[in-house]
Amino acid sequence: MTRQLILCNCGGSQAVDPEGIAKATGLSCSRVHTALCTREVARAAEFIAEGEVVIACQQESAVFTALAEEVGGEVPGFVDLRDRAGWSDGSDATAKMAALAAEAMLPAASVRALDVQSDGVCLIVGAGAVTLPLAGQLAETLAVTVLLTDAEEIPARRDFDVVRGRLKRVRGALGGFEVTIDALQQVVPVGRGGFSLSDPQDGGISSCDVLIDLTGGTPFVQAWDKREGYLRADPRDPLAVARLPFEAGQLVGTFEKPLYVRLEEALCAHSRAGQVGCSRCLDACPTGAITPAGDHVTIDPMVCAGCGACAALCPSTAITAEDPALGELVNRMQVLATTFSRAGGSAPRLLVHTAHGAEMIRLAARFGRGLPADVIPLELRTVSGFGHAEMLAALAVGFAAVTVLASPTTERDALDRELLLAEAIAGQGKVSLLNVVDPDDMSDALYNAEKAEVSQDTVLVMGNRRQVARMAAKALNPKPESPITLPQGAPYGAVLVDTNACTLCLSCVSLCPSGALMDNPDMPQLRFQEDACLQCGICATICPETAITLEPRLDLSDGALRQIVLHEEEPFACVECGALFGVKSTVERIMEKLAGKHPMFATSSTARMIQMCDNCRIQAQYHSQDNPFKGPDRPKPRTTDDYLSKRRDH
Numbered sequence: 001m002t003r004q005l006i007l008c009n010c011g012g013s014q015a016v017d018p019e020g021i022a023k024a025t026g027l028s029c030s031r032v033h034t035a036l037c038t039r040e041v042a043r044a045a046e047f048i049a050e051g052e053v054v055i056a057c058q059q060e061s062a063v064f065t066a067l068a069e070e071v072g073g074e075v076p077g078f079v080d081l082r083d084r085a086g087w088s089d090g091s092d093a094t095a096k097m098a099a100l101a102a103e104a105m106l107p108a109a110s111v112r113a114l115d116v117q118s119d120g121v122c123l124i125v126g127a128g129a130v131t132l133p134l135a136g137q138l139a140e141t142l143a144v145t146v147l148l149t150d151a152e153e154i155p156a157r158r159d160f161d162v163v164r165g166r167l168k169r170v171r172g173a174l175g176g177f178e179v180t181i182d183a184l185q186q187v188v189p190v191g192r193g194g195f196s197l198s199d200p201q202d203g204g205i206s207s208c209d210v211l212i213d214l215t216g217g218t219p220f221v222q223a224w225d226k227r228e229g230y231l232r233a234d235p236r237d238p239l240a241v242a243r244l245p246f247e248a249g250q251l252v253g254t255f256e257k258p259l260y261v262r263l264e265e266a267l268c269a270h271s272r273a274g275q276v277g278c279s280r281c282l283d284a285c286p287t288g289a290i291t292p293a294g295d296h297v298t299i300d301p302m303v304c305a306g307c308g309a310c311a312a313l314c315p316s317t318a319i320t321a322e323d324p325a326l327g328e329l330v331n332r333m334q335v336l337a338t339t340f341s342r343a344g345g346s347a348p349r350l351l352v353h354t355a356h357g358a359e360m361i362r363l364a365a366r367f368g369r370g371l372p373a374d375v376i377p378l379e380l381r382t383v384s385g386f387g388h389a390e391m392l393a394a395l396a397v398g399f400a401a402v403t404v405l406a407s408p409t410t411e412r413d414a415l416d417r418e419l420l421l422a423e424a425i426a427g428q429g430k431v432s433l434l435n436v437v438d439p440d441d442m443s444d445a446l447y448n449a450e451k452a453e454v455s456q457d458t459v460l461v462m463g464n465r466r467q468v469a470r471m472a473a474k475a476l477n478p479k480p481e482s483p484i485t486l487p488q489g490a491p492y493g494a495v496l497v498d499t500n501a502c503t504l505c506l507s508c509v510s511l512c513p514s515g516a517l518m519d520n521p522d523m524p525q526l527r528f529q530e531d532a533c534l535q536c537g538i539c540a541t542i543c544p545e546t547a548i549t550l551e552p553r554l555d556l557s558d559g560a561l562r563q564i565v566l567h568e569e570e571p572f573a574c575v576e577c578g579a580l581f582g583v584k585s586t587v588e589r590i591m592e593k594l595a596g597k598h599p600m601f602a603t604s605s606t607a608r609m610i611q612m613c614d615n616c617r618i619q620a621q622y623h624s625q626d627n628p629f630k631g632p633d634r635p636k637p638r639t640t641d642d643y644l645s646k647r648r649d650h
Contacts, residue, residue, distance in 0.1 A: 003027070003028075003052045003053065003054055003077070003105060004027070004028045004029070004030060004047070004050075004052065004053050004054070005021065005022075005025075005027045005028065005029045005030065005053075005054050005056060005079075005101055006030045006033070006036065006044070006047050006053050006054065006055045006056060006076075007021075007029055007030055007031070007032045007033065007056050007081075008032065008033040008034065008035070008036040008037075008040075008055075008056060008057055009032050009033070009034060009086075010034075010057070010082050010086070011034060011035060012034060013082075013086070013087065014081075014082055014086030014087055014093075015086070015092075015093075016032045016056075016081070016086065016097065017094040017097075018030070018031065018032055020094040020095075020098065020343060020344075021094065021097055021098045021101055021343075023343070024094075024095070024098035024099075024102070024339055024342045024343035024344075025098050025101055025102045025105070025339060027101060027102075027105065030047070036055070036057065037057065037060040037063050037064070041063075041067065044064060044067060045067055045070070045071050045073075047076075048064065048067055048068050048071055048073040048074070048076055049071045049072075049073045050073075051073055051074050052074070053076045053077070054076060054077035054078065054079055054101075054104055054105065055076050055077070055078055055079075056078075056079055056080075056081045056082070056101070057078065057080070057082065058078050058079065058080035058082075058083070059080075059082075059083075061078045064076055064078070077104060077105075078104075079100055079101055079103075079104035080100075080362075081097045081100055081101065082365070083361055083362045083365040083366070083370070084096075084100060084361060084365070084371065084377050085097045085100060085371070085373070086365075087365035087366065087370045088365070088369065088370035088371055088372065088373055089369050089370070089372065089373070089447075091372070091373035092373065093373045094343055094344070095339075095340045095341075095343035095344050095345030095348075095373075096340065096345065096348075096373055096374070096376060098339050098340070098342070098343040099335070099336045099337075099339040099340040099343070099345075099348070099376055100336075100376070100377075101339075102335050102336070102339040103332055103335050103336050103339075106331070106332060106335060109323070109324045109325065109328045111258045111259065111260075111322055111323045112258070112259040112262075112322060113256040113257060113258050113259060114256070114257045114258075114259055114301055114302075115254055115255070115256060115257075116174055116175040116176075116254065116255045116256070116257045116302070117175055117253075117254050118174055118175040118209040118210065118229070118251055118252055118253060118254075118255065119143070119175075119209055119252070120141065120142040120143055120209060120210070120251075120252040121142070121143045121145075121207070121208045121209045121210070122138060122142040122143065122144045122145070122208060122209065122210040122211075122212065122248060123144075123145050123146075123147060123177070123179065123206070123208040123210070123211050123212070124138075124144060124145070124146045124147065124212045124214065125146075125147045125149065125167050125211070125212065125213055125214060125215055125220075126147075126148075126149055126213070126214030126215045126216070126235055127148070127149055127150045127152065127214070127215075127235065128146075128148050128150055128152025128153070129152065129235075130214050130235040130241060131146045131147075131148065131214055132146060132152065132155055132162075134212070134214070134241065134244060134245065135160045135162075136157070136159075136160070137245045138160075138245055138248060138249075139159045139160040140159075141249055141252070142210070142248060142249070142252070144160035144161070145160065145161040145162070145163065145206075145208070146160060146161070146162045146163070147163055147164070147165060147167060147181065148162060148163070148164045148165075149164075149165075149166065149167075149215060153194070154187060154194065154195045154197070156194070156195070158189065161187070162187055163181070163184060163185060163186050163187070164183075164184075164185040164197060165181040165182060165183045165184040165185060165200070165204065166181065166182045166183050167179060167180075167181055167215075167220060168180045168181060168182045169220070170211065170220040170221050170230075172207075172300075172302060172303070173227055173228050173229050173230070173300075173302040173303050174209065174210065174228040174229025174230075174251060174255070174257075174302070175209050175229065175255075175302075176207070176209075176302055177207060177208045177209065177210075177211050177229065177230075178205065178206075178207050179205070179206055179207070179208065179211070180203065180204065180205055181204040181205075181206065182202040182203065182204070183200040183201075183202065184200060184201050184202070184204035185197040185198050185199070185200050185201075186198045209229065209251070209252075210229050210231065210248055210251050211229060211230050211231070212231045212232075212233075212244055212248060213230065213231070213232040213233075214232075214233060214235045214241070215235075216234055216235045216236065219232060221287075221288070222286065222287050222288040223286040223287045223288075223305065226286065226287050226305035226307075227287060227303065227305075228257070228302075229251055231244055231247055231248060257301065257302060258306065258322075258323060259301050259322060260301075260304055260305075260306030260308065260321065260322055260323050261299060261304065261306070261308070261310060261311055261319050261320065261321055261322060262319070262320050262322055263296075263297070263298070263299050263318060263319055264317075264318050264319075264320075265296040265298075265318070266296075266318075267316045267317060267318035267513075268295070268296035268297055268316065268318040268319075268513070269315065269316045269318070269513035269514065269534050269536040269538070270282075270292060270295060270296050270297050271292070271294070271295050271296075271538070272295055272511040272512075272513055272538055273510075273511055273542075275511060275538050275541050275542050276538075276541070277513065277536035277537050277538035277541070278314075278315060278316070278534065278536040278537075280310075280313040280314065280315065280489075281297060281309075281310035281313060281314055281319060282297065283413075284309040284310060284313055284411075284413055284414045285309065285310055286305070286307060286309070286411050287303050287304065287305050288303065289301075289303035289304040289305070290310060295513075296318070299319070306323060306381065306382060307382050307384040307385060307411045307414075308321045308323075308382055308384050308385015308386075309384045309385060309411055309413070309414035309415075310414075311385050311387070311465075312384070312385045312386070312387030312388075312389075312390075312414050312415075312418050313387070313414050313417070313418070313491075314465075314491075315466075315491030315534040315535065315536065316513070316514060316534050316536075317464040317465050317466060320464070320465070321385050323381060324380070326389070326390070326464070326465060326468065327462070329380075329390060329393075330390075330393050330397070330461060330462070330468065332378065333350065333378065333390075333393065333394045333397055333399070334397040334398070334460070336348070336350070336376050336378065337350075337376075337394075337397045337398030337399055337458070338397070338398060338458075340376060340398075341398060345373075345374065346374075346454075347374060347400040347451065347452065347453050347454055348374050348375075348376050348398070348399055348400060349372075349374055349375045349376065349399060349400055349401045349402070349403065349446075349449075349452070350375075350376055350378055350394050350399045350401070350402045350403070351371070351375050351376065351377045351378065351403050351405055351434075351446070352378050352380060352383055352386050352402065352403070352404045352405065353377060353378070353379055353380070353383065353404075353405040353407075354379065354380060354381065354382060354383055354405075354407050354410070355379065355381075356407035356408070356409070357377075357379070357405040357407060358377075358379050360405070360439045360442055361377060361439075361442075363439040364439035364440065364442060364443045367439070368439055368440045368443050369440075369443045369444075369447065370443065371443065371446060372446055372447055375403075375446050376399075382410075382411075383404050383405070383406065383407075383410055383415065384410055384411040384412075384414055384415050385414075386404060386415070386418075387414070387415075387418040387421075387422075387465070388418045388419075388421040388422035388425065388469060389465040389466075389468045389469040389472070391404075391418070391419075391422040391426070391431045392422055392425060392426060392468070392469055392472035392473055392476065393461045393468050393469075393472050395426055395430055395431075395472065395476055396456070396458065396459050396461050396471065396472035396475045396476065397458055397459070397460075397461065398454060398458040399454070400430075400451075400452040400453055400454045401429065401430055401431070401432070401449075401452040402422075402430065402431045402432075403431075403432050403433070403434050403446070403449075404419070404431075404432070404433050404434065405434045405442065406433060406434065406435045408437070415433070416433070417487075417489065419431055419432075419433055420487050421486060421487060421490055424484060424485065424486050424487060424490075425469075425473045425476065425477070425484055425486070425554060426473075426476050427476070429450060429452055430452065430476075432449075434446075455476075456475050456476055456478060457475070458475075459471060459472070459475040461475075466491075470531070470554075470556070473554060473556055474556050477556055480556045480557065483553040483554060483555040483556075483557075484553060484554040484555075484556070485552075485553055486552040486553055486554055487552065488552060489535075489552070490535060490552040490553075490554075491534055491535055492533070492535065492552065492553065492554045493530075493533055493535045493550055493551050493552040493553050493554075494528075494530050494533065494550070494551045494553060494555070495508075495516070495517065495528055495530075495533060495539060495548060495549075495550060495551075495566065496548070496549045496550070496551055497526065497547055497548055497566045497567050498545075498547040498548075498549075499547075499566075499567045501545040501546070501547035502526065502543075502545060502547040502548075502567045503544075503545060503583065503585075503586055504524050504525075504526060504567060504568075504569060504583050504586070505544065505545075506519050506526065507542045507543065507544065508526070508538075508539035508542060508543055508548060509526065511538050511539065511542050512538065512539055513534065513536060513538065514532045514533065514534050514536075515529075515532055516528060516529050516530070516532035516533040516534070517539055518563065520568075523568060523571065524568060524569045524570075524571050524582070524583045525565050525567070525568040526565070526566045526567045526568070527563045527564065527565055527566065528563065528564055528565075528566045529560075529561070529562065529563050529564075530555050530559075530560040530564075531555075531560045531561050535550050535552060537550060569583045569584060569585055569586075570583075570584045570585075571583065571584060572584040572586075572587040572588075572611070574611070574612050574613040574616055575608060575611040575612060575616075576612050576613070576616035576619075576620075577613065577615070577616055579613045579615075579616075581613040581614070587610065587611060590610055591607065591610055591611065594607070594610065595607035595610065605620075605624070606624075608620075609621065
């Protein structure tokens with residue numbers, strides 16, 4: 001059954017063109033209603049009972065959801081056309097409404113999830129004056145242990161446990177916290193009088209499902225407000241403390257933890273042979289969910305808050321975002337741009353925002369000018385992971401400009417870096433960051449922005465992040481005269497070799513994680529393919545001659561896809577068999593430094609071995625007087641005469 005779009009002009013406050021929307025989207029549109037949530041609610045019930053409908057009203061979604069339960073119909077879909085398009089400066093918003101309606105018809109993306117079990121084991125840390133009363137409130141619903149950080153007297157009640165000590169380290173998240181406690185003293189509940197405590201011990205390890213921090217000091221975890229199961233309040237704020245029992249009580253049961261990112265360890269360029277290369281994700285992760293694990297990194301899904309910065313910064317696509325996946329996001333942007341154009345619009349601008357931005361848009365529409373008719377909003381769970389590949393893809397599929405609307409909780413470090421990179425590739429005025437808190441300021445900035453034009457033919461971008469970025473960059477720069485200069489830290493670039501210093505030891509080749517640096521088994525050559533280079537820096541770090549430097553740039557020519565020779569030399573011919581091996585200049589340099597000067601190569605015969613290939617050198621050593629492969633002389637075989645002579649001697 002084809003989904004039907006149910007339209008309403010909200011009491012005549014907006015102009016809706018059902019024919020224009022239907023023509024651009026191919027959807028079946030109802031007539032325009034005036035008060036679908038009140039006077040015409042019976043008609044809404046009929047639509048819902050028929051099934052497969054999307055109602056163009058987000059504000060009253062709760063009313064229509066309850067109506068679906070009453071009539072026994074399927075809960076309808078919802079799309080906000082009024083606040084995002086209809087309530088604006090009075091310009092014709094039909095093209096924008098059509099684009100938003102088409103996007104709303106796309107199937108919802110599914111995200112992998114992990115089941116988390118919390119049994120209500122709760123640890124409360126802080127001074128006794130505030131922790132003990134809170135423990136008394138929670139003891140009926142949770143299994144509570146109080147870790148006292150002061151000398152407060154131990155209470156006589158035993159419906160919750162009390163220990164004294166110093167919380168040293170916290171790991172994990174909801175349902176799986178692991179804590180380490182120093183100076184741990186436990187209650188000895190035997191004997192008369194008050195309870196006594198055991199002798200203090202360091203290194204006590206325990207676990208809990210929920211951790212309540214009432215110390216008032218530095219949080220025990222990074223980005224504590226993003227760590228699920230970690231509750232924190234200022235002990236001097238009675239209202240904040242009073243909210244904790246309710247919040248903690250909601251953290252018991254089985255929960256779904258979304259797996260926001262996917263890690264392909266084999267692609268990770270963190271390190272090789274102990275040489276650290278890329279650390280972009282480690283530096284950017286606000287929660288500390290990413291840690292080194294040998295040659296690659298590992299991600300704790302329980303600690304990950306899903307900001308997406310790691311996926312945006314990862315040069316090798318070892319980390320990819322799942323909420324949403326890149327392909328799904330590109331598809332959404334393409335549907336928005338193509339539908340807008342099909343409905344008669346031109347040069348649309350994309351506004352990427354979070355739920356905070358959606359509320360600003362609603363306020364700006366209700367009490368101000370709303371959004372311009374050419375600004376199409378795209379709501380994401382977070383914008384920190386909207387990197388240069390996504391920005392370039394948006395421009396390539398038909399948007400004239402991209403604006404990212406930050407919220408007070410947006411992680412800015414990765415986003416700022418990605419904006420600079422996207423601007424370097426796309427050019428000035430194509431991408432921007434809007435960081436305002438007032439809805440009117442948001443509207444003014446968008447209305448006053450310089451109008452951009454779509455200067456290239458739209459293209460279909462696909463593949464991983466590097467492939468999408470390259471395809472989009474080629475569409476935006478169809479005739480590049482030279483490689484595009486990029487800011488430091490960019491994941492694209494060239495390897496420059498000082499040929500006077502390079503000895504062709506090929507250490508860089510053996511450690512290059514992406515295979516951008518290669519050798520030639522038939523010739524002493526160092527080869528390079530620029531398109532594969534991640535600019536991780538391992539080659540420059542491992543080079544014993546410091547002959548390698550990196551140049552961040554983006555070469556869009558076909559030459560970047562081919563192997564080129566960075567350095568080559570003449571091979572040396574073995575003085576015995578004539579086989580080519582090694583590098584002639586290196587062999588001659590070794591001869592100059594060692595022959596006749598080093599004790600191992602003091603004679604002409606031993607010095608000659610330097611000029612031999614492996615096979616000939618082994619043969620020469622084996623037959624030499626001081627053969628290093630020679631073992632001790634074999635004992636003389638014993639005969640019958642030897643045994644008889646020994647007997648006669650006795």
